[in-house]
Amino acid sequence: MIIDNDMKILITGGCGFIGSNIAIFLKKKIKKSVIHSLDNLSRNSSKINLRRLKKKKITNFNVDISNIKKINLLIKYDIIIDCCAEASVEASKTDTNRVFFTNLVGTFNILEKAKKDKSKIIFLSTSRVYSINKICAKAKNINKKKYNFKIDENFSKESPISLYGFTKLSSERLIQEYFYSNNLKYIINRFGVVSGPWQFGKQDQGFISLWLWRHLNKKKLSYVGFDGLGNQVRDVIHVYDVCELILEQINKIDKINNKIFNVGGGIKNSITLKQLTSKVQKITKNNIKIGRKLKTSIYDIPYYVTNNKKIYYYYNWRVKKNIDDILNDTFQILSKNKQSFIKLEK
Numbered sequence: 001m002i003i004d005n006d007m008k009i010l011i012t013g014g015c016g017f018i019g020s021n022i023a024i025f026l027k028k029k030i031k032k033s034v035i036h037s038l039d040n041l042s043r044n045s046s047k048i049n050l051r052r053l054k055k056k057k058i059t060n061f062n063v064d065i066s067n068i069k070k071i072n073l074l075i076k077y078d079i080i081i082d083c084c085a086e087a088s089v090e091a092s093k094t095d096t097n098r099v100f101f102t103n104l105v106g107t108f109n110i111l112e113k114a115k116k117d118k119s120k121i122i123f124l125s126t127s128r129v130y131s132i133n134k135i136c137a138k139a140k141n142i143n144k145k146k147y148n149f150k151i152d153e154n155f156s157k158e159s160p161i162s163l164y165g166f167t168k169l170s171s172e173r174l175i176q177e178y179f180y181s182n183n184l185k186y187i188i189n190r191f192g193v194v195s196g197p198w199q200f201g202k203q204d205q206g207f208i209s210l211w212l213w214r215h216l217n218k219k220k221l222s223y224v225g226f227d228g229l230g231n232q233v234r235d236v237i238h239v240y241d242v243c244e245l246i247l248e249q250i251n252k253i254d255k256i257n258n259k260i261f262n263v264g265g266g267i268k269n270s271i272t273l274k275q276l277t278s279k280v281q282k283i284t285k286n287n288i289k290i291g292r293k294l295k296t297s298i299y300d301i302p303y304y305v306t307n308n309k310k311i312y313y314y315y316n317w318r319v320k321k322n323i324d325d326i327l328n329d330t331f332q333i334l335s336k337n338k339q340s341f342i343k344l345e346k
Ligand SMILES: NC(=O)c1ccc[n+]([C@@H]2O[C@H](COP(=O)([O-])OP(=O)(O)OC[C@H]3O[C@@H](n4cnc5c(N)ncnc54)[C@H](O)[C@@H]3O)[C@@H](O)[C@H]2O)c1
Pocket: 012, 013, 014, 015, 016, 017, 018, 019, 038, 039, 040, 041, 042, 043, 046, 063, 064, 065, 066, 082, 083, 084, 085, 086, 087, 101, 102, 124, 125, 126, 127, 190, 191, 192, 193, 194, 195, 206
């Protein structure tokens, strides 16, 4: 669907993996739109994405999201798509200050701006708002062949959920309070694992692209946690499916708003690390020895598969791209731009 108007959209974290894909997609789809990005380029790979935005004439404001004064200098936007975060769960242990200020104070600042300008908000939340202990307990009883346990929006959010999860869940609550008192419109999407082109992953954020990259370059890789067997299950959604959903949500936000959705790859796009290894070996034509690290992080979960029932009900939306599409599309960009990505590791 193509919306033809002069909508003004701000994408925070617009030079990140998801933000940059959304920015470029919306620029193409919404004619005459003004798309701006706010990103302080703190993530190394964001500098590569900045070049992609520049080519499409999308302006990035190099501003820290915790700097309200600078945010208030920006123009008035119809919609703010909040993709800015310190998105690594493990940073909850080591980088607490940055997680707190970027993720929670950042949301507060964006809400102050939205309140002033009466902007609508689409917030990228996470499956990490759900209880680690409850997921671990449930995962013990799942049928490993069928993955018959899917997590919906009502699943327990009992602590612990990691500092990352806490800042996201608290941001959701802040959004609800602000929008209740100011009569504004919001959508919150709790995404599971998102992957695809232009992701440059780490062990706890972007394992699909990490797996491809390490195989492509014949570098070290390990199964971490849960006895180091690689049996952890995740469902994965292609970033292009995310982009299409966001466009649909912008399109319908006057009718469908103030709701929280789980969004993910679902059962068909679920995979274990071991299964991922064999697919990646075929794509990259490389075989590497995968080590085992037995110790499980206090934040890791053995299993996550999304229940997409609610998002399907409201938008008639479902995932189009399968795991092989995700792997092939991601691999293509990593291999074509190998030299640029190698520089990021130095
Ligand atoms: N990738 C996933 O699998 C996934 C899953 C669920 C939710 N999310 C959420 O989606 C959003 C985007 O994730 P992503 O994978 O694209 O992450 P990313 O790390 O690629 O992008 C985040 C961007 O935010 C920028 N940034 C970080 N701190 C900043 C600050 N203080 N001020 C301004 N900019 C700052 C970074 O430079 C980066 O470009 C995040 O909110 C994340 O929590 C991602």
